[in-house]
Amino acid sequence: MPAQNLENFKRECIIRGSSEIIITENGDAVLYKVSDNSKFMTSNIFAARIMEYAPQLYSYFVDIGDSRRALLNAPEGAYRIGDFCIVQIVTAARDQKGARVTAQIRLTGIFTVLLVSEKDGSIHISSKIKESDLRERLTMIGESLCPECALILRTQAASASPAEIAKDYANLDTIWRNILHRYEERVSASTPGVLFAGNPIVSELLKYPLQSYSEICADTPDMIDILRQTFPEARDRIRFLPKQIFAVKSVDRVKTSLLGKKIFLRSGANLVIEKTEALTVIDVNTSKSSLSYKEVNFEAAQEIMRQLRLRDIGGIVICDFIDMDEKHDREALVSYLRELAQVDPAKPEIPGITSLGLIEIVRKRS
Structure with a gap:
């Protein structure tokens, strides 16, 4: 596990009800999701009707039973208007934009x-x-x-x-x-x-190897039954906890932190996360930290990669770290980010440092 002490590494999964899940690593949340149990979720499979071809998008608009038409990438002539095909959601619909689907099931x-x-x-x-x-x-x-x-x-x-x-x-x-x-x-x-339509909780849990979980907790007998039936080899790590499960695990504090733009680091430094339509910008500030610029940047790198998973930030992410004079320090920071990226199921790409001294991260939403 990159950037982790394997002997002390501990990954937990905490489930409340049938729709709320959090995954932690050494006590720090790396994933938090609330499923609306919609049938139009990522990985669900549909019978789609071909509606029209959009040459500028190199894609077909298809009807999967949602009010918003889904987008199927395929060359013109691959399907006839009115045909049916089997598709799978790759990216769920957001706002007025329909889902992206694939025929590669x-x-x-x-x-x-x-x-x-x-x-x-x-x-x-x-x-x-x-x-x-x-x-x-x-x-x-x-x-x-x-x-x-x-x-x-x-x-x-x-x-x-x-x-x-x-x-x-x-x-x-x-x-x-x-x-x-x-x-x-x-x-x-x-x-x-x-x-x-798969079980969204099971799908989120399986983003990480099953054997990597030290504990899987749930607060309802129904979810415990689902987990034990689905993962019989992990029965000894599946635990029932009462309704206070999220309070015990300090999950509500995590939920509150997701609402803020500013993230405070242990050293006293902070991150500011700004999301726009085109990209996400993350600014690293030393603030009251007594650490060196290099130490702050490495601390910030670890928190940035955690926040990308926790908030499921996708697309282009531009990180403005504190300037470091030494080239080998800048290269070491990029290498460290790439190492941290290896534990992210979305497999983000880190091309390197731009001409303006910024670090670009490209990540698909998971």
Whole structure:
């Protein structure tokens, strides 16, 4: 785990009700989400009707049953107006802007990912698994399943038994067959709409390897049942806590901090986060800090990368760190940011330092 002491590293997941989730690392929140349980959420799958082609966007507008038309990237001529196709939401609708969807469908399980649009039956192993013997063993397990579609074995598969992997794959295969059945029904009725809606809490939890959680807490028996049924191998880490769960874990303090533009660092320095339509700007200020400029910048870098995850900031992020005279210090700061970025499921890119001395981060919303 980059920039973390692995011996002392502790990741927790805290769930309130059926829609509120927070993930912490060593007590600091890195993810907070409230799901509205809308069927138009990221990763959900729909029967879509092709409505019109927008050449300037290199995309089709499609009807997925929402009042806002979704956008499907594809070359002109790939579909006929009025045709139906299966799509998956990549970016959920925001304000008046409809969802972005793809026809490249992925079903994600605990140990496997089914790439249903790739019909070659190929087996892919997570790039995070480096050991050649383990990669070979997992490839053999994947091939033994004889998948009709391409299959990815996730990082979590490294510690799973062949039976656990096979069960996970079989579950995804069943889900896909059910989706195809529902799709035929919707096409026959000429009605666009949802084909599969996953559990948003489970989806958020799976952004990190299951084995990385030291504890998964929930405050309702129903959610505990869902977690234990979905993750039987983690039963000993799933705990029921009473309604005061968020107060006990100081989550309400995290929720309040998300509303502010100014973030205070332990040293006395601070960050100011300004979001605009085009980009996000983060300014680093020494304020009352007694640390050196280099120390403040490195402290700020860690907090910036945490805030990007916590607030799920996407797009272009411009960071105005405190000026440092030495080139090797500036390069070390960029390297540190790239190291911190490795634990972010959104995999942000950090091109480097601009001609104005600013650091640019490009991140997809997760």
